[in-house]
Amino acid sequence: xxxxxxxxxxxxxxxxxxxxxxxxxxxxxxxxxxxxxxxxxxxxxxxxxxxxxxxxxxxxxxxxxxxxxxxxxxxxxxxxxx
Numbered sequence: 001x002x003x004x005x006x007x008x009x010x011x012x013x014x015x016x017x018x019x020x021x022x023x024x025x026x027x028x029x030x031x032x033x034x035x036x037x038x039x040x041x042x043x044x045x046x047x048x049x050x051x052x053x054x055x056x057x058x059x060x061x062x063x064x065x066x067x068x069x070x071x072x073x074x075x076x077x078x079x080x081x082x
Contacts, residue, residue, distance in 0.1 A: 005017075007019075013068060016067075016070070021064055021068060024063075025061060025064045029056055033049045033056055036052050036056070
């Protein structure tokens with residue numbers, strides 16, 4: 001999504017777009033809630049998706065922030081993280 005429609009980039013990372021970050025957050029949030037719903041339906045976890053939604057949103061936001069870190073600048077890594 002970010003590579004196709006992400007024309008507005010973050011100021012600290014010219015390879016990461018705002019649209020891509022939003023897509024990452026939405027996908028992480030939706031997939032995690034779907035997994036929790038699946039596990040809850042089969043009795044594998046006691047927490048329901050609605051009860052977990054706030055915590056999943058916080059974790060998804062934290063993962064989005066971590067994904068924004070330009071690894072090649074911070075750690076001197078070479079390559080593309082995508």
